Amino acid sequence: MNSMPNDELFSRNTTRSRKSSPRAKIIDQDGREIRPGSLGSDGFDAGGFGRGAFRQGPSTFSFDFGAAFQPLTREQRLARLEAIAKLLDVAFVIPGTNIRYGIDGLIGLVPVIGDIITTAFSLWLVREARALGAPWHVTARMLSNVALDGLVGLVPVAGDAFDVMFRANIRNVRMLKRWLDRQPR
Numbered sequence: 001m002n003s004m005p006n007d008e009l010f011s012r013n014t015t016r017s018r019k020s021s022p023r024a025k026i027i028d029q030d031g032r033e034i035r036p037g038s039l040g041s042d043g044f045d046a047g048g049f050g051r052g053a054f055r056q057g058p059s060t061f062s063f064d065f066g067a068a069f070q071p072l073t074r075e076q077r078l079a080r081l082e083a084i085a086k087l088l089d090v091a092f093v094i095p096g097t098n099i100r101y102g103i104d105g106l107i108g109l110v111p112v113i114g115d116i117i118t119t120a121f122s123l124w125l126v127r128e129a130r131a132l133g134a135p136w137h138v139t140a141r142m143l144s145n146v147a148l149d150g151l152v153g154l155v156p157v158a159g160d161a162f163d164v165m166f167r168a169n170i171r172n173v174r175m176l177k178r179w180l181d182r183q184p185r
Contacts, residue, residue: 104122126139133183
């Protein structure tokens with residue numbers, strides 16, 4: 001076994017680390033070899049990382065960070081709200097039953113803090129509905145659903161059972177969809 005003194009193990013500027021040793025081939029995810037000259041000193045693509053995109057070439061891939069933050073269409077925002085509501089309220093099934101629950105019911109098991117967190121998620125859904133143009137009477141009903149869910153959820157066991165059965169987020173997204181369907185495009 002080759003042993004090294006402790007001062008060399010913990011020192012960055014050792015003669016051992018400055019030795020030039022033959023480097024192994026760098027292989028991308030498709031199994032192609034990447035030329036060492038095409039990478040910067042930090043190992044990233046020398047040209048595009050800081051500007052928000054990798055160079056497109058035979059051995060690199062392209063990702064445009066600007067495209068990831070484009071404004072969403074109304075349909076995309078609604079689809080996102082539906083997905084979040086399903087995750088919060090009906091993502092899982094109790095085995096052997098037809099009872100569905102979501103992470104809202106799981107997080108709500110943590111006394112007080114869990115109910116505050118899940119109420120914050122629900123309030124974010126109401127905020128998004130308002131951003132989609134929902135009028136005050138729709139958002140007021142949505143807020144009343146969130147308030148009822150949050151207040152009853154504070155009761156230790158019965159509140160958690162109510163939370164699983166009431167599904168405030170699903171109700172709110174359904175209410176928002178009904179209102180949006182009646183609006184002209």
